[in-house]
Amino acid sequence: MSRTITARALTRKAFAPFGDVIDKPNYPGRIPINGGRARRLPPMAEAVAAGEGGGVFISLVEGDPYALPLKLDLVERHPLGSQAFIPLTAEPFLVIVCPDENGRPGTPQAFLTAPWQGINYHRNTWHGVLAPLGQPQDFIVVDRGGPGVNLEEWTFDEPWTVLPG
Amino acid sequence: MSRTITARALTRKAFAPFGDVIDKPNYPGRIPINGGRARRLPPMAEAVAAGEGGGVFISLVEGDPYALPLKLDLVERHPLGSQAFIPLTAEPFLVIVCPDENGRPGTPQAFLTAPWQGINYHRNTWHGVLAPLGQPQDFIVVDRGGPGVNLEEWTFDEPWTVLPG
Numbered sequence: 001m002s003r004t005i006t007a008r009a010l011t012r013k014a015f016a017p018f019g020d021v022i023d024k025p026n027y028p029g030r031i032p033i034n035g036g037r038a039r040r041l042p043p044m045a046e047a048v049a050a051g052e053g054g055g056v057f058i059s060l061v062e063g064d065p066y067a068l069p070l071k072l073d074l075v076e077r078h079p080l081g082s083q084a085f086i087p088l089t090a091e092p093f094l095v096i097v098c099p100d101e102n103g104r105p106g107t108p109q110a111f112l113t114a115p116w117q118g119i120n121y122h123r124n125t126w127h128g129v130l131a132p133l134g135q136p137q138d139f140i141v142v143d144r145g146g147p148g149v150n151l152e153e154w155t156f157d158e159p160w161t162v163l164p165g
Numbered sequence: 166m167s168r169t170i171t172a173r174a175l176t177r178k179a180f181a182p183f184g185d186v187i188d189k190p191n192y193p194g195r196i197p198i199n200g201g202r203a204r205r206l207p208p209m210a211e212a213v214a215a216g217e218g219g220g221v222f223i224s225l226v227e228g229d230p231y232a233l234p235l236k237l238d239l240v241e242r243h244p245l246g247s248q249a250f251i252p253l254t255a256e257p258f259l260v261i262v263c264p265d266e267n268g269r270p271g272t273p274q275a276f277l278t279a280p281w282q283g284i285n286y287h288r289n290t291w292h293g294v295l296a297p298l299g300q301p302q303d304f305i306v307v308d309r310g311g312p313g314v315n316l317e318e319w320t321f322d323e324p325w326t327v328l329p330g
Binding site for chain 2 (some may be wrong): 020022024030033034035037038039040041042043044045046047048049055056057058059060061062063064066074084086088116120129130138140141142145
């Protein structure tokens with residue numbers, strides 16, 4: 001069972017080296033706005049767009065479902081910007097990231113979101129494909145648009161297998 | 166019934182002078198990504214952050230419900246950035262905007278969203294408070310953070326009344 005990893009629950013702490021968790025936190029820190037009729041929570045993520053002529057855009061992505069175990073042979077990263085995925089349905093999805101090791105992805109880590117959790121990959125973080133589980137899922141995407149090469153892909157010599165937790 | 170406006174359905178065309186509609190459009194233009202396992206739609210909105218040290222952040226806002234008719238006595242605008250609200254529940258909410266007339270808000274216009282529609286106010290667009298209807302609603306907010314004065318408020322001498330369409 002070499003080249004096998006197991007998905008675990010997505011938490012802010014475990015995901016911190018790779019990005020931000022976007023959800024409705026239980027902790028305090030709500031700031032009243034609109035005359036007290038609404039409350040703003042502290043920012044959960046920054047959308048970063050580097051490079052000449054780049055900007056931050058809000059888009060929508062339709063994802064087809066995957067099943068576990070999942071074969072992982074490709075990861076990618078975006079050198080010029082962060083990338084957030086916010087699900088528009090409650091179903092959990094799979095988030096796969098890798099630490100960088102001298103310009104190439106190290107051992108992948110897989111996280112399973114809780115209902116309504118989204119994520120924001122930090123700029124230049126290796127990550128796997130968008131992976132809804134069991135059924136199609138739509139996502140709001142907040143990421144960089146503009147000129148420049150903002151995609152780097154890496155194909156593993158030998159695929160990884162992601163198992164359910 | 167002077168100082169009264171009637172809410173109408175939110176459409177891209179009607180809202181274009183004020184901002185963007187964020188939803189899942191029926192039109193084509195989907196770009197395959199992730200080896201064809203996902204499709205990216207053309208960007209619906211740009212998140213703008215002007216001014217020294219500003220950035221784009223992803224936050225969450227909890228909104229208390231309003232009822233129609235709604236009394237509108239205050240609008241605001243953000244000189245340094247756009248502001249997007251993406252609902253996390255299906256319920257429609259009320260969007261109120263005003264054209265600018267020599268630095269002050271003109272006659273308000275009210276729009277009622279369809280389920281799951283969100284909006285992005287363009288930078289410096291006069292708009293009313295976040296107005297869920299009938300029940301509380303959470304929103305993902307994508308807007309500018311950073312130093313500088315990014316809020317201008319305007320209180321109407323005589324309130325407007327917003328009626329259901």
